[in-house]
Amino acid sequence: MTEEQRRQLQQQLWNIANTLRGKMNADEFRDYILGFIFYKYLSEKVVRFADSILEQDGLKFAALDEHTEDGAEIVQAVHDAAVSELGYFLKPSELFHAIAMKGNSQADSDADGEQYNFILPDLTRILKNIEQSTLGTDSADDFSNLFEDLDLTSSKLGATEKAKNALVTKVLVHLDKIDFSLADGTADVLGDAYEYLIGEFASGAGKKAGEFYTPQPVSTLLAKLVTAQNKNIKKLYDPTCGSGSLLLRVKREADHVDKIYGQELNRTTYNLARMNMILHDVHYADFDICQEDTLEHPQHRDLRFDAIVANPPFSAHWSANPLFMSDDRFSVYGKLAPSSKADMAFVQHMVYQLAEDGAMAVVLPHGVLFRGAAEGHIRQYLIEQMNCLDAVIGLPANIFYGTSIPTCVLVFKKCRRNPDNILFIDASQAFDKVKTQNMLRPAHIHKIVEAYLARTGQDKFSHVASLETIKANDYNLNIPRYVDTFEAEAEIDLNAIAGQLKALEAQSQQTDAIIAAFCQELGITPPFAESGK
The missing domain is CATH 1.20.5 (Single alpha-helices involved in coiled-coils or other helix-helix interfaces)
Structure with missing residues (x-):
């Protein structure tokens, strides 16, 4: 698929999504359109898998009649193989194309004599059947309640059942005409389109966007940083994984990732992350995404990870319960992050989960670099006692959806190649203005990563600070203390x-x-x- 065809696919999907725009807000119609795309993907995946099994018999899965004895026997055989390999199953009558065509046919008449097929009950049943097909299998957790946000009874779809049915049918029929090119195993066309839609929804979701999406350039930067010196990752982790886009970006940058782990608090976003993994052809056995509060109830605390990336909610509230002083994640520091700002608590959690030879990159607000009290104490401990802070990178303001504050990336390693210093990079001016948003371009990302790898001083961009210098600054990491960006004014004659x-x-x-x-x-x-x- 050419780049132009890829863009056309993205535009087609966005146009279909806009069919729902007038009925509901961005985050609501996001859940519907992404859910329907996911259903179509699952259907096409089953058809391709089943047809490969039936090819030697000259049969096509979609043409099987599951109501005959022979047809039912073949469908059951495909079911057993599909659940084992794909983790789920759909009958021929439950396929996306079948339900879209049923809705689009004019078989029934309403009280006004208008002909239509009512498909909403069938669709609700099919989505439930996909989940139930996994019960008792290894994939059950990954498909459990996956479609719970597709409320086909919602009045936002229409004032009457007929109106709801018409709208859903229209969306399904439009989607049915699009070729997702699943046969091309080398091109992640649908995955890219899905990421595009998530990004488009984020740009219109305001402050809520930060709950589920990290802008792709930032994801790319973090991914390149944690894979810069190790591209074969056994365990990859994001404790605040949102839609999973950041994890998938690391997978793309790495040569190989054995297994992906993530945790997400928001239930809807958690469902989105699981869909995103499957849509990017990550096998159900190769990811473990959990839904819980990471700080209060960590689900992977016994594991250690080769690569950790995160974009935690900025200055989020947490309990800061004194009982956490006996938690191994926090106890060695002697202090907890304040309840009104959980930024350093997330850092402590991630450092605890980082493998001895692992790499970690996390996006945080600038305040973590210089705020005092408990945060200052934790910052000092990380540098003075653990010596695991490898680099501090200042990013431009206004690059995240929903907030214009400047941010930074902290890179941590427990076994550092340069244990006597910390690298500071001021990339606050490395952006292009795109409408009201600032954006990191590939050239900006490349410059940052090259500076990180070179680890040398560059005038007005980077500086290698000794631990003695940082100690003399009372462990204040504010970047202007280390990178001189002062521009002298021209002399006046x-x-x-x-x-x-x-x-x-x-x-x-x-x-x-x-x-x-x-x-x-x-x-x-x-x-x-x-x-x-």
Whole structure:
């Protein structure tokens, strides 16, 4: 698929999504359109898998009649193989194309004589059947309640059942016409389109966008940082994984990732993350996404990870319960992050989960670099006692959806190649203005990563600070303390300015003389007479 065809697919999907726009807000119609796309993907995946099994018998899965004895026997055989390999199953009558065509056919008539097929009960049943097909299998957790946000009874779809049915049918029929190119195993066309839609929804979701999406350039930067010196990752982790886009970006940058782990508090976003993994062809056995509060109830605390990436909610509230002082994640520091700002609590959690030879990159608000009290104490411990902070990277303001504050990336390693210093990079001016948003371009990302790898001082961009210097600054990591970005103003030639003023004065006198002559001809007093001119 060419780049132009890829863009056309993205635009087609966005146009279909806009079919729902007038009925509900961005985060609501996001859940519907992404859910329907996911249903179509699951259907096409089953068809391709089943057809490969039935090929030697000259059969096509979609053409099987599951109500006959022979058909039911074949469908059951495909079911057993599909659940084992794909983790789920759909019958021929439950396939996306079948339900879209049923809705689009004109078989029934309503009280007004208009013909239509009512598919909402069938669709609700099918989505439930997908989940139930996994019960008792290893994939059950990954498909449990996956479609719970597709409320087909919602009045937001229409005032009447007929209106709801018509809208859903329209969306399904439009989607049914699109080729997702699943046969091309080398091109993640649908995954890219799905990411595109998530990004588009984030741009219109305001503050809520931060709950489920990290802008792709930022994801790319974090991914490149944690894979810079190790591209074969056994365990990858994001404790605040949102829609999973950041994890998938690391998978793309790495040569190989054995298993992906994530945790997400928001239930809807958790469902989105699981869909996103499956849509990117991550096998159900190769990811473990959990839904819980990471700080209060960590689900993977016994594991250690080769790579950790995160974009935690900025300055979120947490309990800061004194009982956490006996929790291994926090106890060694002697202090807890304040309840009103959980930023450092997330750092402590992630450092605890980081493998001895692992790499971690986390996006945080600038306040973590210089705030005092408990946060200052934790920051000092991380540097002085654990010596695991490898780099501090300042990012531009206004690059995240829903907030314009400047942010930074902290890179941590427990076994550092440069244990005597910390690298500071000021990339706050590395952006292009795109409408109201600032954006990191590939060239900006490349410059940051190259500076991180080179680990040398660059005028007005990077500086390698010794631990003694940082100690002398009382462990304040505010980037301007280390990277001098001061631009001297151009010198002013006072003699030249004086000459310009004399020339302006002479010109003014000539103008006054001309005005005075005109006033004399008109017999009026010049306007500057009172000033003595």
